[in-house]
């Protein structure tokens with residue numbers, strides 16, 4: 157931005173961006189709470205999940221309301237998760253970090269949109285072990301579209317980033333199954349990588365793979381040593397007896413297009429669809445043909461948060477990383493700027 161701008165005005169704009177981040181974070185709390193259950197993020201107004209008390213505007217102010225209410229619902233006094241103010245503060249601080257890195261530029265806009273996608277994806281994956289397509293797919297489109305104002309070269313790099321990221325993780329998904337007969341990656345991970353590739357271009361993909369696996373492995377091993385499991389537990393519905401362990405469902409893998417009795421044209425249509433999108437392995441089914449809910453084992457980690465963290469590190473710290481890392485490693489991390 158114009159260097160002639162008086163410093164106090166720049167500070168004022170930074171404060172405004174921080175407050176904007178808090179408000180976006182407040183909205184992201186709604187996304188985290190509702191999107192995994194397929195609920196609307198617009199209606200109804202926010203209410204207490206325990207007693208249904210509808211929040212008035214002054215109970216909905218980011219950060220301040222939680223502090224003023226001392227983390228309790230005004231209606232029923234049941235505790236409000238610390239996640240709410242945390243997500244708000246985190247989003248506000250990440251917005252400021254983006255401003256510091258990119259100043260007032262087109263890159264800043266793209267970075268803020270990326271933050272707005274990564275924060276809810278991280279918290280949803282931590283709680284539900286899913287990365288909803290309703291966030292990742294629009295995210296891929298947004299990443300490519302936001303490269304347009306920066307010229308043809310940026311647009312090409314973003315499109316290649318999305319495609320290569322998706323295909324590389326799709327291949328790893330398949331090879332993981334071939335080699336270990338286990339579901340090595342969640343099906344949603346490749347869409348998140350494609351999204352990161354769109355925003356950060358193909359140059360960042362190796363670095364994302366390297367940083368996410370390294371940090372995920374180190375923290376996962378530490379968590380197993382300390383708590384006995386690498387990832388968070390999923391909520392077990394109250395009706396289910398926790399002692400009665402369900403037998404591990406048999407995992408199989410049959411390409412849809414190889415099934416007997418299909419007309420040739422359907423087979424041909426199915427081939428590209430299967431290669432790109434069919435779940436690997438097949439969704440486990442019980443005798444009645446209903447899908448069995450997957451329960452994470454003790455050594456499973458949700459990979460989405462680690463991918464998101466690696467993406468954030470490259471987004472915000474790339475110039476610093478390229479200074480402190482040995483040049484060969486910095487080059488491996490995608491020719492950091």
Ligand SMILES: [Zn+2]
Pocket residue numbers: 204205206207208209229230231232233234
């Ligand atoms: Zn309540």
